Amino acid sequence: MTIQERLHRIWATLPEGVQLVAVSKFHPAERIQEAYDAGQRIFGESRPQEMAAKAEILPKDIEWSMIGHLQTNKVKMIAPFVSMIASVDSDRLAVEIEKQAAKFNRTIDILLEVHVADEETKSGWDINELRAYIASGAFESMPHVRVRGVMTIATNTDDEQIIRRDFQNIRDIFNEFKPLFGATFDTLSIGMSDDYPIALEYGSTMVRIGTAIFGQREY
Numbered sequence: 001m002t003i004q005e006r007l008h009r010i011w012a013t014l015p016e017g018v019q020l021v022a023v024s025k026f027h028p029a030e031r032i033q034e035a036y037d038a039g040q041r042i043f044g045e046s047r048p049q050e051m052a053a054k055a056e057i058l059p060k061d062i063e064w065s066m067i068g069h070l071q072t073n074k075v076k077m078i079a080p081f082v083s084m085i086a087s088v089d090s091d092r093l094a095v096e097i098e099k100q101a102a103k104f105n106r107t108i109d110i111l112l113e114v115h116v117a118d119e120e121t122k123s124g125w126d127i128n129e130l131r132a133y134i135a136s137g138a139f140e141s142m143p144h145v146r147v148r149g150v151m152t153i154a155t156n157t158d159d160e161q162i163i164r165r166d167f168q169n170i171r172d173i174f175n176e177f178k179p180l181f182g183a184t185f186d187t188l189s190i191g192m193s194d195d196y197p198i199a200l201e202y203g204s205t206m207v208r209i210g211t212a213i214f215g216q217r218e219y
């Protein structure tokens, strides 16, 4: 199947209003161009250098979403053009995004990455720390950061019940935070190639799909 055919299959399964982030990390710009020509506009990358290099040569109306762990000192590489930073997992990172967004006179959309999976290795906020952080009013002093929602990666397992538990958890967290941020807090980013049909059942508004569009990545 071509990238175009795979995209059409996936679009057909997404309810109206659900956004598709085509995760293009480790794939060359030509493959992204193919997806773009098929009509895809949002692309996800996990490394700032790679994203910046691709953004330089690809169409300017692409919306770039940073989905991987982002080091504070790398924010400035993507701040001039990035649409969304979907992996905000610390105060330091949020503060740096505010600083860089202000410098470029932009507002940057972010998602709060929450740790709900079993693996300790996964990144994201501990839910209690995040609750306390939000309650401290930290985001009120960040006018250039717009908190759009939450994101997580479910436990890597074949046990569907565990995946469902993780998605239920993040959905509850999304609903808990929504009244605190208001109408612009509208994004629940869950679901990857293997688990996005389940994520849709839990109200995902943004799936992040790589392998099912571009094939296996070469590391």
Ligand SMILES: *Cc1c(COP(=O)(O)O)cnc(C)c1O
Binding pocket: 023, 025, 046, 067, 068, 153, 192, 193, 194, 208, 209, 210, 211, 212
């Ligand atoms: C790589 C990655 C994806 C895409 O994973 P696939 O299994 O290839 O669909 C989605 N979300 C995040 C955070 C990723 O790092």
